[in-house]
Amino acid sequence: MKHWWWKIAAIALVLFSITMGFIGNVPRLDILNETIRNLYFHVPLWFAMLTQMGISWFFALRYLNGYNIKYDILSSRAAYVGGMFALPGIITGSVWATYTWGKPWVADDPKLQGVMAAMLVYFVYYLLRALIPDAQTKARISAVYNIFAFIMTFVFIMIYPRLAPNSLHPGNGGNPAFGRYDMDNSMRMVFYPACMGWILMSVWLLTILNRMKKLQYKLDNHESI
Amino acid sequence: MHPNLNTSNIIALLKKEFLLEFRQKTSLASILLYVLSIVFISFLSFKSGIKPDVWGALFWLVLFFAGINAASKSFFTESKARGIYNYTLYHPTEFVISKIIYNIVLLWVVCLCSVLTFGWMIGFPVQNVLLFILTLLLGSAALGGSLTLMSCISSKTGNSYSVMSLLSMPVCIPVMLLSLRLTKNAIDGLDWSVSYKYMGGLFIIDVIIISLSLFLFRYLWKE
Numbered sequence: 519m520k521h522w523w524w525k526i527a528a529i530a531l532v533l534f535s536i537t538m539g540f541i542g543n544v545p546r547l548d549i550l551n552e553t554i555r556n557l558y559f560h561v562p563l564w565f566a567m568l569t570q571m572g573i574s575w576f577f578a579l580r581y582l583n584g585y586n587i588k589y590d591i592l593s594s595r596a597a598y599v600g601g602m603f604a605l606p607g608i609i610t611g612s613v614w615a616t617y618t619w620g621k622p623w624v625a626d627d628p629k630l631q632g633v634m635a636a637m638l639v640y641f642v643y644y645l646l647r648a649l650i651p652d653a654q655t656k657a658r659i660s661a662v663y664n665i666f667a668f669i670m671t672f673v674f675i676m677i678y679p680r681l682a683p684n685s686l687h688p689g690n691g692g693n694p695a696f697g698r699y700d701m702d703n704s705m706r707m708v709f710y711p712a713c714m715g716w717i718l719m720s721v722w723l724l725t726i727l728n729r730m731k732k733l734q735y736k737l738d739n740h741e742s743i
Numbered sequence: 744m745h746p747n748l749n750t751s752n753i754i755a756l757l758k759k760e761f762l763l764e765f766r767q768k769t770s771l772a773s774i775l776l777y778v779l780s781i782v783f784i785s786f787l788s789f790k791s792g793i794k795p796d797v798w799g800a801l802f803w804l805v806l807f808f809a810g811i812n813a814a815s816k817s818f819f820t821e822s823k824a825r826g827i828y829n830y831t832l833y834h835p836t837e838f839v840i841s842k843i844i845y846n847i848v849l850l851w852v853v854c855l856c857s858v859l860t861f862g863w864m865i866g867f868p869v870q871n872v873l874l875f876i877l878t879l880l881l882g883s884a885a886l887g888g889s890l891t892l893m894s895c896i897s898s899k900t901g902n903s904y905s906v907m908s909l910l911s912m913p914v915c916i917p918v919m920l921l922s923l924r925l926t927k928n929a930i931d932g933l934d935w936s937v938s939y940k941y942m943g944g945l946f947i948i949d950v951i952i953i954s955l956s957l958f959l960f961r962y963l964w965k966e
Contacts, residue, residue, distance in 0.1 A: 631920065667914050
C-alpha cells in the first residue's frame, strides 16, 4: 500500500472523470453545447504532456551534470510518454474542432502552432536518438537538443499567444493555459480530478517504461545502473 | 581543463573564419547561386505576380533554407583531428561565440543578396523599410544562433544536411512566425506602435537562443 496508493488514486480519478464527464451536468453555451465535455479529456491530456515535457527537460539537465546514464533513460522515456499523450490530445482536439470550428485544423490559432512545434520537436528528438549508435554520445547530444528545443517551445507557448491574442480557443484572452474557461463549479469538480488523474497516469507509465529500459540496458551491457 | 576565456582568441578565430571564406569563395558563391535560382523559379511559378503577403512568406522561406545551407558548413568542415587541436587551444565559449558571430554576419550577407534578387526579379513591396531592416537583423541573428548549435549537433550524427534541416525546423518556428508578422507589418506600412511587442518578443528570443547556445555548446564539444 505504501508505494502504490497513488496508482489506485490515478485509476479512480480517471474512471471518475470519464464517468462524470459523460453523465455530469454541463452549462448550456452557444456553439459549444455538449462538446464542452471535451474539456475533461482534451485539456488534461495536454497537461499530462506538459508534465512529461518538464520531467524530460529536468532530467536532461541532470544528465549533463555528471553524465549518469540513469538520467538519460528517464529523460528519454519521459519524452516518449509525452509523445504518447500528445497524439490523443491532438486527435480529441481535432475531432472537437471539426464540429465547433467547422474544420479539423485552422491556420491562425497560436495554440495550434505551438502544439505543432512541440510535436515536431518530439519527433525530431526520436529521430536524433535513432541516428546515433553509441549510447553515451546519443545521451549527450540528445540531452542538448532536448534542453534547447524544449525551452524554445516553452517560450513559444508562453510568449506567442500573448503577442497574438486571436486564439479561437474557448475562454481566451491571450492566456496560454487556464483562461476563464466557461466553467461552473460542477464542471470544476470533474475537471481538476481529471487533470490529476491523467498526470498520475502518465507518471505511472513513465515508471514502467523506465524500469523496462533499465532492464534492457542491464541485459545489453552486463552492468547495473 | 579549458584554457581561460580570452577576447583576443575570439578575434583570432573570427579572422580565421573570414579568411577561409575569402579564400574558398565557392561556399558563399554556392549560397548566392541557390538564392538566385530559387528566386528565379518562384518568379516563373507565380506568373500572375506575387501578392505582398506571399512575398513575405516566400522571402523568409528562401532565407531560412539559404541559412541552413550556409550554417551547415560551419561544423562539417571541421575534421576530428582539428577538433582535438582546437580543444587544447580554446575555451568552448570562445569557439562558439566566433562561430555564432560568423554565421550571423554570413546570414546578413545572404539577407542583403536575397533582398537585391527579390527586388530585381519580383519587386520590393515593403513600405516601412526601416522596420523591415530591423526585422532582418534581429530575425537572422536568431536564425544564426540556433542554426550554429543545430549544425554542431547534426555534424555529430554523421549524415549531414537532411538532419540539419530537420533539427532546425521546429526550433526556428517561433523566430519565423514573429519575423513573418513583422515583415507583413512592414509591407503594409503599419504604424510602429503595432510592431513594438513583436519586436520585443523577437529580441527576447534572440537573447534566449544565444545564451542557450553559449551554455550548451561545451557539452557538445567534448568527444
